[in-house]
Amino acid sequence: KQEVTQIPAALSVPEGENLVLNCSFTDSAIYNLQWFRQDPGKGLTSLLLIQSSQREQTSGRLNASLDKSSGRSTLYIAASQPGDSATYLCAAQKTVGNEKLTFGTGTRLTIIP
Amino acid sequence: EAGVTQSPTHLIKTRGQQATLRCSPISGHTSVYWYQQALGLGLQFLLWYDEGEERNRGNFPPRFSGRQFPNYSSELNVNALELEDSALYLCASSFRETQYFGPGTRLLVL
Numbered sequence: 425k426q427e428v429t430q431i432p433a434a435l436s437v438p439e440g441e442n443l444v445l446n447c448s449f450t451d452s453a454i455y456n457l458q459w460f461r462q463d464p465g466k467g468l469t470s471l472l473l474i475q476s477s478q479r480e481q482t483s484g485r486l487n488a489s490l491d492k493s494s495g496r497s498t499l500y501i502a503a504s505q506p507g508d509s510a511t512y513l514c515a516a517q518k519t520v521g522n523e524k525l526t527f528g529t530g531t532r533l534t535i536i537p
Numbered sequence: 538e539a540g541v542t543q544s545p546t547h548l549i550k551t552r553g554q555q556a557t558l559r560c561s562p563i564s565g566h567t568s569v570y571w572y573q574q575a576l577g578l579g580l581q582f583l584l585w586y587d588e589g590e591e592r593n594r595g596n597f598p599p600r601f602s603g604r605q606f607p608n609y610s611s612e613l614n615v616n617a618l619e620l621e622d623s624a625l626y627l628c629a630s631s632f633r634e635t636q637y638f639g640p641g642t643r644l645l646v647l
Contacts, residue, residue, distance in 0.1 A: 456634055467541075467627055468638040475634075513580065517634065523568065524582040524593050525636060 426451045428516055430528035437504060438536050445499040445531045447514035452492045454516045458525065459488050459499050461510040468513065472499070504535045539564065541630050541639035549645045550618050558613040558642045562630030568592075569611040570636060571603060575624035583626075586611055618646045 427450045437443050447457070456475050460468040472481045472488040474497065480489040487500040497514055511532045515525035542561045550556050562569050571583040582595040586605035600616040609630075615622055623646045629636040 458635065460638075465625075465643075467543075467640040468629075470635050470637060473635050515580075523585055523631070523636075524570070524595065525572075525580075526582070527572075527580040529579045 426454075426516055426518060426526045428514060428526050428528040430512075430514060430531050432531060433529065434532040434534070436534040436536055439504060439506060441504050442500065442502050443504055443533075445501070445512050445514075445533070447497040447499070447528055449495045449497075449516045449526075451516075451518070452495050453518065454492065455519050456517050457488075457490055457497050458515045458517070459486075459497075460513045460515065462513060462530070463510050471512075501533075506535045506537050509533055509535045541628055541637055543626075543628050543639040543642050545642060546640065547643050547645070549647065551647050552618055552620060554618050556615045556618060556622075556644055558615075558626050558628075558644070560611045560613070560628030560630075560639060562609050562611070562628075563632075563637055566630035566632045566637075567609055568631045569605055569609065570629040570631070571611070571613050572627045572629065573597075573624045574627060574641075575621070578624075580627070584613070615644075620646050622646050 458473045459471040474490040485502040490497045511530045513530045515527045544559045568587040574580045585593040603613040605611045625641045627641045629638045
């Protein structure tokens with residue numbers, strides 16, 4: 425059974441700093457890994473999707489990496505802004521045809537102005 | 538392009554009642570997924586529908602059920618509501634791998 429862990433559960437950093445969020449998963453046989461953000465009381469916004477054959481994906485100030493062999497993914501946020509404050513979730517999809525996502529418990533990020 | 542929509546936004550029920558939650562996927566998306574986000578438990582997969590058929594089911598009791606209509610919209614039904622069913626229920630749709638989520642329905646069971 426896939427288990428996805430995100431550490432730390434909460435993180436506060438001053439505005440402008442670069443930061444890294446961590447995601448680890450127990451079953452390396454994944455099809456892809458996605459990063460989402462969730463604002464309080466809201467749904468999820470997809471940020472980046474990394475296929476199992478890829479090492480990283482970039483979108484603007486966000487860069488996500490994937491190391492299947494070690495069961496880890498990181499989300500790098502450059503030049504953080506107060507608007508980046510949210511909960512960040514990673515989710516692993518096992519295979520095509522088994523499209524359920526297994527989510528981590530999230531990291532609540534606060535950017536201090 | 539309109540995103541995934543869900544209704545109602547909030548729902549208050551009492552124990553033992555039934556709740557019906559609705560989801561409209563992004564136009565062109567044939568798959569709909571339901572997830573439960575209960576306080577302190579994280580997001581848990583409930584159901585996956587594709588082309589009108591149930592394709593996968595999470596570890597939830599049979600009183601959680603649903604269906605997908607010919608226009609690909611979906612309903613989630615929860616029978617015999619229990620207090621622990623109080624949660625944010627999220628619907629997502631996809632065409633390929635990326636799942637796009639709606640804003641959710643917050644269900645409160647009293």
